[in-house]
Amino acid sequence: MQTADADGAGAAPARRRGLPAALVLAGAVLAGGLTVTVLVGVRSAGQPGGTDTADRALVVALGACALLLAVLVLELALGRRRAELRVERAVAELRRAEAAARRDAALLRAVLESISDGVGVVDAEGRFLVHNRAARDLLGGRADSDDPSSWQQHYDMWRPGGREPFPLAEMPLVRALAGESTDDVDVLVRAPDGTERLLSVSGRPLDATAGQAGAVAVFRDVSVERARTAQLASTLADLARSERRWRASFDSSLVGRVHRSPDGGLLRANDVALQLYGYDRQELAGLTAEQLLHPDDAPLVVEGMRRALSGVSGGFRARLRLRRREGGFRTVDSSAALIRDEDGNPEYFATQLVDVEEAVAAERELREQRDLYSQLLEALSDLGEAVTLTRDGVIEYANDAMCRLTGRSLEELRRLARSVDLLVPEDREVWLAERVTAPAHVPRQTRLLAADGTVVPVEAVSIALPSAGGRLRVAVCRDLSERVRAADELAASVARLEASNAELSAANQFKDDVVAMLSHDLRQPLTSAIGFCELVVDEWDGLPDEARRDLVARAARSGHWVNDLLEDVLTMARLDRGELGRDARAVDLEVAVEDAVVRLGASGAEVDSSGVPDVAVRVDPAQLQQVLANLLGNALKYGAAPVTVTARHHGTTVAVDVIDSGPGVPPAFEPHLFERFTRASGSARDQKGTGLGLWIARTLAEANGGSLAYRRASGRGARFTLTLPAVDRRGSGPALPERPPRTEVEPGRTGAPQQG
Known part of the structure; x- marks a missing residue:
């Protein structure tokens, strides 16, 4: 705004008498972008129409106005700024409130989502505003339905028991929309999978004056609670019934x-x-x-x-x-x-x-009667008769004789489950069966089993007492131990006599066998020797030297034959008496077999011993020679050449096989092969021998810790296997003796008993 002077001319500065010709007051106030400019021009006193006083007054007035105007403009600018600051603060506060509201809403939603009770909020039209997770789970996970008329079918809601649909008008949320508050209304909800939950629902209307019309429902699963309540009620009812029954049983x-x-x-x-x-x-x-x-x-x-x-x-x-x-x-x-x-x-x-007063009186009377019976039964005990009184098979009384006989006290006898348990187990069922079938009063022999395990033979009779209806029985036993002992001693004496008779008979048979053998087997060689000697004496002068030597040699062989027979008999006698000693030592088996072949006077074509390895056995050397001589002599006498001798080492033993080429042992004779005085019939009937050779050979083998066995050779012939303890040549056992030099034996003389 601009103010002009009175003449309408432009404001040009002028001075008169030291004062400006015109006073220009300009003020500029900047407030919120508003600029106000005031320009005042005053003509000085020197100008036409002006005075000094007037000028000064006008200047003062104008200065005051300008100052006031400046103050007003400044205040106006400051008020506007304060208003702007208040608006800014209000906007910031509103933003903070909005953020807090959002936090509160998030907290409320988090709380609603975390609580176990279901919460559902609808507006006045029944549209759901809030449905927390628990509510969705309790209602079977179904989507919200904003149509109240479909809630029963949509949420599958029933009265408790599940037989009647829940009426829409009675639903707590519907009643809350109508302005009614409800508490703990039971509603049965079926989930889509068929699971049933019993919910307790409470409903409240929302206060419309608070800014939102509608209703809220809170519901929780009370299925377990109701079941427990029902169970508790049932238990209390059972307790009440039990107490009534207990009272009745106590009083009655x-x-x-x-x-x-x-x-x-x-x-x-x-x-x-x-x-x-x-x-x-x-x-x-x-x-x-x-x-x-x-x-x-x-x-x-x-x-x-x-x-x-x-x-x-x-x-x-x-x-x-x-x-x-x-x-x-x-x-x-x-x-x-x-x-x-x-x-x-x-x-x-x-x-x-x-x-138990009457029972005690009855027991007293029974005790008196029992005392009387006891006196009677003790009298029998003095006579040696053992007596028991049983009721239904259980002992009620036994006298001293029965206690002594069984080795048990009366109390121990009473504790037995059955009186028949006094018998040995194998006699119990027989006794019970005979008690029914056998005539009464007929004694029967059985056996008692005493406490120490002794078996006592007895003669017993069991009688049922007619007055007790067969429940009471009296048994009387008599000890037969002395009688049985006498019978046993007699039987033992008879057995000993029979054994002595058998031994005597065997000795007589043995004597007859020896006599028969000696009379038969000795007569032939003696007769031959005597005949040869008489012939030499009678024809000495007319016989050439070669014939004389032949006859004398034959007589010598007959003498050796007799000597071999006598050696077999003497060896048998020493073995029977156990007088045959044994000097076991390490023996070179190969040397022993060669010596036995040489003593037999057999040629290499008759006996092949090349299969005997260089092994050692622990044996009495003389007895080994006798065994080998019997086996080799048997093979040549009863079998046929060639005879093969082999040996094989098996761990701690050595097995020697003597195999001939003859017909073998007849199968019928094999079981008797190692018996005394036995010889196979047939081709062996006319062979010389005592029938003791194999028996002696086996007995000597066993006496030296070995064995002798027979089995038929593969193909043809007999195989005898002699097994003896082996000697380790690497240092265990005594050293083997040096091999003796070979000595020739007179043909026909074996130096050992011939096999028979």
């Missing part, structure tokens, strides 16, 4: 039942117990155990209660005598158990009282 029991506190105070007692004591409940409650029991029985009860309370036992049993109100005592069997609470603290003693 046919035996006395009493409950007392741990200190002995009466808690309850049924009518039967009151009848046994003879007191009413009030009187009984004021009496102690000492006042209610026989003086001898009260300490038993006190001690039993003490042991139970200290945990040593759970209760006690005793036969007690109750002191009755009218005087006297009544006998009862008492069983008391200490009942403890769930923490193990004693609650009360539960006691049962069974009236």
Whole structure:
């Protein structure tokens, strides 16, 4: 804005008398982009129409106006700035509030998503605004439905029990939309997989004045809770029924039942117990155990209660005598158990009282009768008769004679499950069967099994007592040990006599066999020797030297034959008496076989011993020669040349095989091959021998720790295998002796018994 002077001319500066001709006041205020400019021009006094005073006043006035205007303009600019700052602060506050609201909304949503209760919020039209995760899970994971009329079918909602659809009008959320509050309404929801959940639903309307009309529903799964509640109710009902039954059984029991506190105070007692004591409940409650029991029985009860309370036992049993109100005592069997609470603290003693007065009287009478019977039975015991009295097969009484016979006390006999268990096991069933079939009063022999395992033969009779209906039986036993012992001794004497007769018969047979053998087998060589000698004597002068030597040689061979027979018999006798010694040592088997072949006078064509390796055996050398001579002689006499001798080393033994080329041993004779005085029939009948050779060979082999066996050779011939202990040439055992020089043996003389 610009102000002109009075003349309308431009504002040109002028001065008069030291004052400016015109005063120009210009102010510029910048506030929020607004610029105001004031220009005032005043004519000075020197100009036409002006005075000094007027000029000064006008200047002052104009200055004041300008100053006021400047202040106003400045205030206006500052107010606008303050307004702008307030707007900026309000916008920032609004943004902070929006951020806080968003955080609160996120927190609220997180809380809703994390709680286990389902929450659903709808607007006034039934459209869902909020449905947390728990709500979706409890409703079967179905999508939200904004149509309230479809909620029953969409969410498959039923009344509890699942037989009636849940009415739409009664749904808590629908009722909340109508402005009604509901609490804990049970609704059954079926999930798509068929799972059923019982939900407890509460509904509330939303306050429309708060900015949102609608309703909210909170629901939780109460299936387990309701099941537990139902189970608890059932359990309580069962407990109530059990208590009623217990009360009924306690009050109507046919035996006395009493409950007392741990200190002995009466808690309850049924009518039967009151009848046994003879007191009413009030009187009984004021009496102690000492006042209610026989003086001898009260300490038993006190001690039993003490042991139970200290945990040593759970209760006690005793036969007690109750002191009755009218005087006297009544006998009862008492069983008391200490009942403890769930923490193990004693609650009360539960006691049962069974009236046994009549049973005690009957037992007393029976005891008196039994004492009488015992005296009678003991009289039989003095006569040596063992007596038992059984009831249904169980021993009730036995006299001293039976106790001595079985080695058991009366109490031990009573503890047997059955009286028949006194018999040896194999006689029990026979005894029971014969007791039914055998005539009564007929003694039968059997055997008792004493406690120490001794078997006692007895003669027993068992009689049923007619007055007891067959349940009672009396058995009388008589010990037959002496009689059986005498019979056994007689039988043993007969057996010894028969054995002696058998030995005598065998000795006679042996003597006959020896005599027969000697008479047959010795006569022939002696006759030949005598004949040859007589012929030489009678024809000495007319016989040439060669014939004389031949006859003398034949007589010598016959003599050696007799010597071999005698050696076999003497060896047999020494073996029978065990007098044949043994000097076992390391023997070179190859040398021993060669010596045996040389002693037999056999040629290399007759006996082939090249298969015997350089091995050593532990044996008596002389006895080995006798065994080899018998085997080789047998092979040449009863078999046929050539005879092969081989040997093989098997670990700790050496097996020597002697194989001939003859017909072999007849199969029928094989079982008797190593018996004494046996020779095969047929071609061997006319051969010389005693029938002792193989028996002697096997006996000598076994005496030296070996064996001798026979088996038929492959193809043809007989194979005898001699097995002897081997000697390790590498250092174990004594060193082998040096091989002796070869010596010629007179033809026909073996130096060992010939095989027979």
